[in-house]
Amino acid sequence: MDETRLRLLNAAGPIFAERGYRATTVREISQEAGTNLAAISYHFEDKEGFYVAAVKHAAQGCMDRVPLPQWDAETPAEEKLLSFVTTFLNRVAVDHDPAWHGQLLMREMVLPTRACAEFVRDYVRPMHGMLIGVLTELMPNSSEKERWLTALSIVGQCLHHRVGQAVMIELTGETAVAAFGVKKLAEHITSFSLAAIQQATKQRLTTKKPPTSGTTHRVDRPARKRGSR
Amino acid sequence: MDETRLRLLNAAGPIFAERGYRATTVREISQEAGTNLAAISYHFEDKEGFYVAAVKHAAQGCMDRVPLPQWDAETPAEEKLLSFVTTFLNRVAVDHDPAWHGQLLMREMVLPTRACAEFVRDYVRPMHGMLIGVLTELMPNSSEKERWLTALSIVGQCLHHRVGQAVMIELTGETAVAAFGVKKLAEHITSFSLAAIQQATKQRLTTKKPPTSGTTHRVDRPARKRGSR
DNA sequence: TTTGAATTCAAACACTTGTTTGAATTCTTC
């Protein structure tokens, strides 16, 4: 029956997310799912195959729950960025149930397993492409590398609200998501990034060589050395 | 002998960092260290106590290798931020050996164990305090919450170069650290953040009360529609 | 209803895990 498969997958998500792959036992999951122990080996090849399927199942559920935003041609790029960031935060950082989606995907990101390649293909790459598209609109005359760096800055800001959750609680007693809410957080990240983008664009237009004008910003530059291995 | 302790701790770091706590066996570590299996239970209480000691050992080594920057009173805040970011990146993101330091600490951050509290106290809190101090200089008249959000944005950008490493490689074939180098990356993050800070400061000075967003999905500052009209 | 395949189930298997044991060895102190 296909129902057993589904029950197993649904039960697996939260447990894998909380305990991690190694610390989770197939007995625990089968018991939680109300199925027999051997059902996992029967319906999936083995524990690892089962884990991969569970990750894919979680990612799919996450994408269904928080779909990518859709824009018409007239939507200004700034608004696109805001909705993108909001979607991103909702997908990974937010604690409303099922909260384990983001948790599980973050695990996959930090210590990738066999599921990582598919995860990147189905989940990361579309979002990355969408962000690069928005940045291309926002940053006229920018190089590909500049857009890449900017994308990293934006993604890093969003992801940190999931990755740094435990440390945030230990450090300040609560998460920023709980303190500010997704909306406020998304607005901060968006305006923060837009300001940086706009200044960089202005600099690119006025002069070739950005001298980091404004306040005194002196960087000791120890000549040229090339030591990357 | 104290040497056995040290050999175990040094051997434990890379293995714990690569495989994670559960997937690492004490046999593997004792063999790598060239000690007897029972030495771990003898010198440390059990595997978990051993792991906590290994994390602390790694954090200490990391802090010794890349100490916090020290500034005199005349150092401009912008320069402080750059050196802070550089230090941060060097501590967590860089691949020069021993690269496992950052890896292990990131694991502790993502899935905290008993070592997390001490890790935050000895490692995270000093850096956080230092960053908040710099931001206080950079953001006159800012509220504590604004500084907190800004700190999160900066830390998120730095940490992403460790956290997102595996996905970055899967997505683009190489890490940004490898492609740009720490210096360039630190300069990007610093100028990116400085631009956002300066614009926010300017806004704070011009308008006493920032327009609180209503229910409409709009960016802080109403975006200009692109294109000719 | 009959038949054969698909699925479930309890039990057992083969293996790895962290930990303990008690003797052997080394180190420290007088």
Add this chain to the structure above:
DNA sequence: GAAGAATTCAAACAAGTGTTTGAATTCAAA
């Protein structure tokens, strides 16, 4: 150098792991 503590060592232990087995049950088509 001898006594006693500290440390190392090979071996064994007990518990838990993923997986397999083969019979029992359910399901679906003739």
